[in-house]
Amino acid sequence: MANKSGEYWGMFYQKCDFSTVENAQSLFEFLAQQDALFLPARFDKCEPLRKEFDPNNLDEPIEMLCGPRKTGGHIDLRSPKFRFLLDLGWADTNRMDRWAIYGSVKLFERQERTERLVEFVARLAEFANCQFGSVGLEEDWSAKNWIVTKEIDKNTGKEIGTSETKYGLSLETGLLGVHWITILGSMLVEHFGGLDRMQQLDVFRCRPLATGGVLLQLRQSPTELAQPERLAHDRRIVDALGYEYFFDIAKPERSATPIPGLTGPEPDKEP
Numbered sequence: 396m397a398n399k400s401g402e403y404w405g406m407f408y409q410k411c412d413f414s415t416v417e418n419a420q421s422l423f424e425f426l427a428q429q430d431a432l433f434l435p436a437r438f439d440k441c442e443p444l445r446k447e448f449d450p451n452n453l454d455e456p457i458e459m460l461c462g463p464r465k466t467g468g469h470i471d472l473r474s475p476k477f478r479f480l481l482d483l484g485w486a487d488t489n490r491m492d493r494w495a496i497y498g499s500v501k502l503f504e505r506q507e508r509t510e511r512l513v514e515f516v517a518r519l520a521e522f523a524n525c526q527f528g529s530v531g532l533e534e535d536w537s538a539k540n541w542i543v544t545k546e547i548d549k550n551t552g553k554e555i556g557t558s559e560t561k562y563g564l565s566l567e568t569g570l571l572g573v574h575w576i577t578i579l580g581s582m583l584v585e586h587f588g589g590l591d592r593m594q595q596l597d598v599f600r601c602r603p604l605a606t607g608g609v610l611l612q613l614r615q616s617p618t619e620l621a622q623p624e625r626l627a628h629d630r631r632i633v634d635a636l637g638y639e640y641f642f643d644i645a646k647p648e649r650s651a652t653p654i655p656g657l658t659g660p661e662p663d664k665e666p
Contacts, residue, residue, distance in 0.1 A: 402478070403503075403617060405496040405516065405530035407578065408566060409523035413492070414485075419461040423453045425522050426472065426481070432508065433479055433515050435472035444473050477502040491526060491566070494519075500532065503618050513576065513612060520578045521605045526657060527566075527583060531574025532617050538626060539572045539644050540564060563642030566658045569651025570641045573632045575617035575625075581607030586654055587636050596635055597628075 413419050426435055427450035435448040438456055446455065459470050460483065469484035479502075482495040496516075502508050516530055537543075540563045546556045563571045570583075584593060584607060593609045594601045600612040613628060614620060620628065633641050639652040653659025 401500050402533045403496075403498055403500055403530060404533050404536050405528065405576070406564065406571065407494040407496075407520065407523070407525045407528035408491045409494060409520075409525045410491050410580070411523050413483075414461045416457055416461055419457040420453060422460070422483075422522070423456050424450070427453075429518070430511050430515055432476050432502070432511055433474055433481070435481065436475050438470060438472040440468065440470060442471070444471055448472060477508075493564075494523070496530065500618065503616055506616065509616055513610070516576055516578070517602060517604065517610050520608065520610065524580070524606050525578050525608065526580035527570060528576075528578035529571060529574040530576040530617075532625075534622060535574060535625060535629070538622070539629075540642070542644065542647065562644060562647045567660060568642045569658050570654075572641055573611070573613065573629050573636075575613055577611040577613065577632075578604075579609050579611065582657055583654070584608055596632060598632065 411418065413422050427448075437444040437446060438448050438459075439446050440459060448456065456470060456472075467484065467486045469482050472481045472483070473479065477499040479498040480496065482497070483492075484494060485492045498512075502512060512530075516528075519525070520528060537559070541559045541561055543557050543559055545554050546558055547553065548555045563569070579587065579593065584590060587593065590603060590609065593611070596611065598611050598613045599615050600610075602610040602612065604610060611632070613632065614625070617625075637652075640654055640658070642651055643649060651658065
């Protein structure tokens with residue numbers, strides 16, 4: 396999905412199965428009860444989102460989410476506040492579903508709103524049993540996961556633009572990295588040494604989640620440091636957890652050490 400400058404992004408890999416009517420209904424009822432900043436107003440499978448999200452009539456979004464899944468797909472839900480968008484995606488493989496959020500960085504102009512986003516992410520991670528997730532500024536995602544290539548005119552040899560290729564967003568290549576907010580599910584908390592070790596990391600806040608995971612809030616605000624300082628702080632956390640398990644944009648062809656049950660080669664499809 397194309398994104399303009401001045402946005403934050405989030406990616407979440409979750410383990411719950413929302414392909415049944417009962418589970419899909421529970422998800423949309425959960426979303427209907429959230430903070431007004433993130434409450435869906437419209438939804439659809441693609442832009443423009445013209446369908447009204449009505450908490451009293453959830454039949455259509457439920458049908459979209461738990462319909463035939465022979466191929467991958469997604470549903471977008473948008474709040475009118477700060478361009479917030481929740482993208483509920485699913486794969487046609489045995490991989491965990493990947494969800495995403497997008498929104499305007501103007502949200503962070505007030506710390507009270509920033510804390511409301513943290514709370515929403517924590518609730519979403521608990522509800523969906525998120526196994527790994529990250530939320531950060533778009534420019535930080537660009538620095539860690541995008542490779543920018545110059546486009547050259549074949550006739551004149553002059554640069555006519557640039558193109559971006561996204562790397563490291565599949566669990567096949569390892570954990571995608573840490574950002575301002577990083578979710579570690581119960582499997583990762585155990586893998587990285589337990590809750591006590593998570594609470595010793597150099598972060599603003601380590602919040603235990605009801606699912607056995609943690610929410611790591613690296614800094615009070617995603618904008619409080621200049622980008623070089625943010626990236627350096629993020630890298631220190633990666634090194635503390637174990638660099639070998641994470642994707643590195645400086646070495647995009649490198650294979651990260653797999654974490655059994657989470658990262659590495661894709662599991663075989665079910666017959």
